[in-house]
Amino acid sequence: MNEISKPQAAAAGLAGGLLNGAFGSGGGSAAVPILEWGGNDAKKCHAMSVAIMFFLSIVSTVGNIFLGYFPLDTVKELLPAGILGASVGAAALKKVDNDLLRRIFGVFLIWSGGRILTQ
Amino acid sequence: MNGFIPLAAGFLAGAAGAMGLGGGFVLILYLSWVGISAPEARAANLMFFIPTALVSMLINKRNGLIDSSVLPYAAAAGSIGAVVGLMIADRIDPSLLGKVFAVLITAVGIRELFHRRTTKKKQAKKKPASAQA
Known part of the structure; x- marks a missing residue:
């Protein structure tokens, strides 16, 4: 199995950061394909994408606070279910088939893109 | 925002986000649906992702995926x-x-x-x- 290189990780971070900063989401849609470049393990790329987005979300959240957006009450209400979901999702990531993961990701991206375009 | 739907939205967003499958879209869709403005929804999504991604990272690290x-x-x-x-x-x-x-x-x-x-x-x-x- 190939390893994720440092320039590849930096490129994934830069692209993911741009999208996360501009749209508030979608960083992973750029980071995952860059990390997968060269035949890297899809599960590892998705896990790394989550880790990268974790750091970027902190930066973007600080930026949003400076811009006057701090929706703590909204987040507090959703968070307990979110933490439970994250535990289940991370456990499932270890077991899911790499090709199935990529195809689910593909369907999800096409659906999301189509929805934005038709809005 | 009381009831089953916010719980389901939070759970789905957390699970999809932890798998790197775009949990942000799920959450932003939900927040837009309940009438929260786009900039506020974007900010909420990023804030929501910090603790959920941290949980995911700890599990993924243990599973050798990081x-x-x-x-x-x-x-x-x-x-x-x-x-x-x-x-x-x-x-x-x-x-x-x-x-x-x-x-x-x-x-x-x-x-x-x-x-x-x-x-x-x-x-x-x-x-x-x-x-x-």
Whole structure:
């Protein structure tokens, strides 16, 4: 199995950061394909994408606070279910088939893109 | 926002986010549906992702899916990207930005959906060994 290189990780971070900063989401849609470049393990790329987005979300959240957006009450209400979901999702990531993961990701991206375009 | 739907939205967003499958879209869709403004929804999504991603990272690290040696490079480059992205979002027409983004993720989605299967080859290689045993 190939390893994720440092320039590849930096490129994934830069692209993911741009999208996360501009749209508030979608960083992973750029980071995952860059990390997968060269035949890297899809599960590892998705896990790394989550880790990268974790750091970027902190930066973007600080930026949003400076811009006057701090929706703590909204987040507090959703968070307990979110933490439970994250535990289940991370456990499932270890077991899911790499090709199935990529195809689910593909369907999800096409659906999301189509929805934005038709809005 | 009381009831089953916010719980389901939070759970789905957390699960999809932890798998790197775009939990943000789920949450932003839900927040838009309940009438929260787009900038507020974007901010809420990013804030929601911090603790949920932390939980996911800890589990993924334990499962050997995180390569910590390259993470600082991604975080440093990504921080620059995030600041530039925030500046862009504040200056460019959001509908145009959305359309560009939609085309980009649709193209990536088509590539992911129709990629050549990789695990089949590995199984095919394993078959003769198991047949011998």
